[in-house]
Amino acid sequence: MMYKNKQFYLRARPDGVVTDKAVTQREQIIESLEDGEMLIENQFISIDPAIRGWMSDEPSYMSPIEIGSVIRSSTVGKVVESRHQDYQIGDMVYGLSGWETFSVSNGFFMNKIPENSPYPVNYYLSVMGAVGLTAYFAITDRSGLKPGETLLMSAAAGAVGSIGGQIAKLMGCRVVGLAGSEEKCNWVKHLGFDDVINYKETTDMTAAIEKACPEGVDVYFDNVGGEILDAALLNLNSHARVLFCGSIASYNATEPVPGPYNWWQILARSAEVRGFLVSDYLDRFPEAALTIGEWVDAGKIEFKEDVVKGFDNCVTAFNRLFDGSNNGKMLIQV
Ligand SMILES: NC(=O)c1ccc[n+]([C@@H]2O[C@H](COP(=O)([O-])OP(=O)(O)OC[C@H]3O[C@@H](n4cnc5c(N)ncnc54)[C@H](OP(=O)(O)O)[C@@H]3O)[C@@H](O)[C@H]2O)c1
Structure with a gap:
């Protein structure tokens, strides 16, 4: 196998608004997986205000993103290679990975989207995410x-x-x-x-x-x-x-x-x-997603997604959260 992966990584801790001095793109070749790993081709990337906090090194509920590491975020994507016993090629998954076109995952903080899910996969990063x-x-x-x-x-x-x-x-x-x-x-x-x-x-x-x-x-x-x-x-x-x-x-x-x-x-x-x-509510996520799904189906909850096409736009889309020019849940369609 040989996959070219594009990533945004943390080059330096940002001072104020995030620029390419702090968050920069690079390419990486993924050649192999270890036992227990899968390769996910990301389709949507969640762009969240909280990521700004993870770029800093102040004490928080999660460790800071380390200098040199990919920018952490939620994504949804398709398994394209698997050496993980619980995941097969073709499974759609969502969870915590990063601003990258492919993610290698051992399943930590990953969930499968049910095969019979009636919802578009991006909903798992927005209204049901x-x-x-x-x-x-x-x-x-x-x-x-x-x-x-x-x-x-x-x-x-x-x-x-x-x-x-x-x-x-x-x-x-x-x-x-x-x-x-x-x-x-x-x-x-x-x-x-x-x-x-x-x-x-x-x-x-x-x-x-x-x-x-x-x-x-x-x-x-x-x-x-x-x-x-x-x-x-x-x-x-x-x-x-x-x-x-x-x-x-x-x-x-x-x-x-x-x-x-x-x-x-x-x-x-x-x-x-x-x-x-x-x-704090991790163990109750499935229950809540079910209820939210019912409300969406019944037309009781409406929501907007602001989907920006193109992986290269992660930083620009991210900064729109802070000047208010986003119009709904900010997502990148890879
Ligand atoms: N605690 C948790 O577990 C948790 C989980 C998810 C999100 N959050 C927090 O929830 C908040 C909303 O996140 P979201 O993902 O839903 O983003 P969002 O509301 O879709 O986008 C951010 C919005 O914040 C407003 N904003 C930006 N700068 C502002 C300022 N200086 N003063 C007032 N409003 C400003 C803008 O709206 P206007 O155009 O109306 O100004 C902007 O559109 C964030 O603070 C995020 O960190 C917390």
């Missing part, structure tokens, strides 16, 4: 959200936010979103959110949230941190929950990031901050 599962578990389990309560969702037009808001609506909650353009706000309204704030056009965020959430905020789903978090803190109800899912506003920061200025409101309102990590 980590972002859909994040939205599902964060809302139904970790947030403590109850019917009738008000949820404020940041990055509401994005992959996690759009799905999470719709799940909260299914639970009978009032849901208000924040998004960064008129087009995105229209999409969020179309999804059934009760109100939406274009935060890029808002000069007084605290007042805008107060107006959209006249009964206060019971759960703030934080995907962004920064100014929006500070404004949300000033609108929390007593015993509210701040679900800390992400902090994209600071992922490319080049200076130390200050903590929330309005942190005192957590005490003043007997509120709680709850960190959320989707990997």
Whole structure:
């Protein structure tokens, strides 16, 4: 066997926005597999904000990507060679590998897509993948959200936010979103959110949230941190929950990031901050994917994918997450 593999690898830790100084392409020849390994030809690559954190060497829930290593990400692809007893040539698989056209895997963090799956394979990186599962578990389990309560969702037009808001609506909650353009706000309204704030056009965020959430905020789903978090803190109800899912506003920061200025409101309102990590729910992924699939089939959940064609575009697509020019779950079609 002889396969030419294209990879993006970490040449240096990025300082701010990722450029080709930090993440560079190279070619590699794959000539053989060890016993227990398979070769996957990747079809779709998931482009996620979290990857920016893995490029840094700060302590986190996963070890940093080492200098010289391929950029870690989820992918979906087809097994083209196998010396692994559980995988045959032709199996479709999804799981953790990297920004590369072929991946050698020993099956760690890999799952088979059922042969009779009615869904396009890319769904396993979007609505039925980590972002859909994040939205599902964060809302139904970790947030403590109850019917009738008000949820404020940041990055509401994005992959996690759009799905999470719709799940909260299914639970009978009032849901208000924040998004960064008129087009995105229209999409969020179309999804059934009760109100939406274009935060890029808002000069007084605290007042805008107060107006959209006249009964206060019971759960703030934080995907962004920064100014929006500070404004949300000033609108929390007593015993509210701040679900800390992400902090994209600071992922490319080049200076130390200050903590929330309005942190005192957590005490003043007997509120709680709850960190959320989707990997804590690994053993419940199949159950959740089933439910999400049913909602999608029934037309209860809609979602968008922003599919960029061409492996060479990984870095450009990645950077679109941070200027808001992505329109749904960002994927590369290899
Ligand atoms: N904890 C977990 O287990 C877990 C798992 C998956 C994802 N996450 C987190 O969930 C969040 C959303 O991820 P996603 O994959 O669904 O991405 P996404 O929302 O589809 O895309 C990112 C969006 O963030 C918004 N954004 C970017 N910079 C911003 C800023 N400075 N201020 C406010 N908004 C900004 C942009 O939307 P606008 O155009 O509206 O600004 C952009 O489209 C991220 O923070 C990610 O790290 C956490």
